[in-house]
Amino acid sequence: MTEHTENQFETGTVVYDPGSDKVGEYQGKAGPYALLRPLGGGREWEACPELIRPATPGERLSAGVRAANSRSCPWPQEPPSPVRDCAACTDLAGLRDAARARRDASAETDANVLLRRHQRRYHAAFLGLKEYTVVPDASAEAEYETSCTDCRAGSGARRALAEVEEWQRAHTRETGHPRYRRTVADYAVFTPR
Ligand SMILES: [Zn+2]
Ligand SMILES: [Zn+2]
Known part of the structure; x- marks a missing residue:
């Protein structure tokens, strides 16, 4: 059996395949072949693993621009x-x-x-593209949280401000610490107008 010294590429490396004169992302081995994928996605192809080499900056750039082009629109x-x-x-x-x-x-x-x-x-x-608008995410409730500025103890996320205040009251009674940092988190979704 012949020992081949094969180029080992990490998955995702952009390589040039002289066999097809194309630039692609290295996906791994497929049997004796190297599996390459076009930069913008699409059908993978098999290349000879001994021929492929890392693409030059110029090759990467022109392939990247071509990919951006085809992603934005599949027709001329x-x-x-x-x-x-x-x-x-x-x-x-x-x-x-x-x-x-x-x-x-x-x-x-x-x-x-x-x-x-x-x-x-x-x-x-x-x-003539869709405009997006932000709407509060109705499926996720807002979260309230507080932490003591003296000892950093925290309430954890709570569903209601009242629960946070209840936690603060208890913490102040217990420790005498009077100052808190309070945060409110809510969720929003971008939807087409
Ligand atoms: Zn402009
Ligand atoms: Zn405290």
Whole structure:
């Protein structure tokens, strides 16, 4: 039997597979193969473990941008247009147009990715995306808690403020400690408007 000196990669390492000319995340061994997954997720593929190597920063970047692109939209998209009076949009669209003018397709793609990302974050309404609103979580009750500032003794989480005050009364009677720190925690959910 031949001893192979195989590259050992940690799961999640971004590697380049010359066999398929693709960059992927190392998932582990599958029989004699190395199992790789596209950066944005998707169908895994099998690669020769002796050929794969860690991806260079350039390979990682272009694969990452491609993944971000395909995550945001599975079909070909119109290039995003800048929102009027937004400095960031104007800036990114300027970079994009300059890249297009000098026929630098990869810089043009990168600028479009960044512009889309910026717009999803700051111009949800412009894009017709859902707006999110915060509502208190009705399924989780608020929690009250207090601790003595002298000895750090704590009440633990209680369902009602009255229970916390009851605990404080008892603690002060017992120790004479008069000062407490009180906190209220509640839960909130982000839901589409
Ligand atoms: Zn903008
Ligand atoms: Zn105390």
